[in-house]
Amino acid sequence: MDASSAPFPVRHKKLSLDIQVIATQIGSMGTTLHARKEEGVSIHPTFSVSVIFGKRDEPVLVACARQLIEHISNCGSSRPLVLSLGLKDHSVGTLKGVVTAVIANRLW
Amino acid sequence: MAQGNLDSNGDITCPTSIVGESSSANVNAGLDRLRINSADENDDDGAVQITCFSDLSDDLTLHFQIIRLHKQIYAWIGCNSAKFGHLYAAAPTRPNNMVNVTSLLGGASDNTGSGIARRIVLKTGLNVVLACNIPKDSPMLEAAAEKKLVSKLIDLGYTKSKI
Numbered sequence: 001m002d003a004s005s006a007p008f009p010v011r012h013k014k015l016s017l018d019i020q021v022i023a024t025q026i027g028s029m030g031t032t033l034h035a036r037k038e039e040g041v042s043i044h045p046t047f048s049v050s051v052i053f054g055k056r057d058e059p060v061l062v063a064c065a066r067q068l069i070e071h072i073s074n075c076g077s078s079r080p081l082v083l084s085l086g087l088k089d090h091s092v093g094t095l096k097g098v099v100t101a102v103i104a105n106r107l108w
Numbered sequence: 109m110a111q112g113n114l115d116s117n118g119d120i121t122c123p124t125s126i127v128g129e130s131s132s133a134n135v136n137a138g139l140d141r142l143r144i145n146s147a148d149e150n151d152d153d154g155a156v157q158i159t160c161f162s163d164l165s166d167d168l169t170l171h172f173q174i175i176r177l178h179k180q181i182y183a184w185i186g187c188n189s190a191k192f193g194h195l196y197a198a199a200p201t202r203p204n205n206m207v208n209v210t211s212l213l214g215g216a217s218d219n220t221g222s223g224i225a226r227r228i229v230l231k232t233g234l235n236v237v238l239a240c241n242i243p244k245d246s247p248m249l250e251a252a253a254e255k256k257l258v259s260k261l262i263d264l265g266y267t268k269s270k271i
Contacts (some may be wrong), residue, residue, distance in 0.1 A: 018192035020184075020239070024156075027178035028238055031194075034213060052212045053197055053237075082192060083212065084237075 017070065022084040023098050024081040030086025031055045033062065035069035037078050045073055067099050073105075147169040159264060165252045169232045172257060176266060181232060185221070185253050193241030198225035200233060212237075220244055231258060231267045 022029055038046045044059025049065045072081060081085045087094055140209050159175040162169055172184035186193070194215035207229045209222045222241030228236045242250050261267050 018219075020192055022175070023180065024177065027156075028180045028235070029182060032212060032237075052195070082195065099133065 018075075018082065020082045020084075022067070022086075022101055023062050023101070024084070024086035025088045026066050026086040028086050029084040031058065032082065032084045033065040034080065034082055035065040036070060036080035037073045047073070058090050060092065060095050061085050061087075064095045064098055067095075068102055071099075071103060115222070120142065157264070159260065160259065163256050165249070165256075166254075170249075170253050170256065172253075172260065174257075174260065174264070174266075176264070180235045181228065181261075181266060182237045182239075183228070184241075184255060185224075185257065186241045187243060187249070187253075189241065191241045192239050194219060194221050194239070196222050196238045196240065197236070198224040198229045198238070199235040200229055213239075220246070220250050224250065224257070227254065228258070228261065232261065233268050234266070 011036065024030060032052050033049060034052050035047060035049040038048050040046055047066060047069050049062050049069065052061065055061065064085065068083065069081050072079065085098065087098075109253050150246055155176075157174075159174040159176075160172065162171045162238075164170075169188050169191070171184075173184040175182040184192070192213075194211060195213035196209055196215070198207055198209035200206070207226050209226045209229075211219065211222065215221065221238055224240065225236050225238040228238065240253075242253055258267075
């Protein structure tokens with residue numbers, strides 16, 4: 001997985017920024033997922049996670065997106081997440097590694 | 109993917125550096141180009157190249173981010189903001205070299221951005237994932253953005269050479 005330090009061209013404010021993450025081992029974007037926090041009156045937030053491109057039968061990918069959007073929500077941000085995962089193996093260890101790496105490079 | 113710092117107002121700022129300016133008298137453009145390669149620089153297939161730049165056009169600022177992956181290009185076009193916009197995927201299909209494009213997030217296949225994605229595939233022969241934040245009903249702006257993006261792709265050597 002490559003961690004980029006390329007400067008983003010836009011000076012952006014928090015509220016208007018969507019979060020996009022690409023993590024790849026295979027040299028391509030792989031499966032793309034969309035995760036967002038849903039509007040609701042309940043105390044406990046609910047989240048919607050869907051695969052928009054790629055493998056739809058890998059629960060680990062959905063779990064990864066779900067963990068990340070919950071973490072983003074717990075940090076006080078309600079921005080949606082677009083996550084692209086191109087992974088060689090879909091194990092729980094890889095999932096934890098991805099989640100750890102994204103949180104370590106957080107922008108929200 | 110991008111890193112920045114929080115300033116006192118809570119805004120995220122990312123440093124940009126100007127490495128060159130267009131000589132055109134009509135357009136002020138700030139170009140910021142950065143290439144990040146993996147440890148093996150002789151193997152282009154394994155390198156991930158990221159290019160970010162901005163362009164000022166008709167009082168609107170267009171922002172671009174191009175990520176070159178192996179046999180795939182991801183591009184983001186922003187208009188005055190860092191919003192993600194609509195997401196499209198386009199790819200060449202066999203046996204005849206037709207191009208198919210689909211909308212992944214927001215929009216439909218005939219919206220702003222889908223045509224750009226389609227034409228990039230025609231020029232590069234690679235799979236393309238394009239995120240486009242250009243407002244609807246702005247064909248001139250869309251054309252300007254596409255022209256700028258394609259010229260940068262040619263400059264970076266991602267396009268197929270015409271024989």
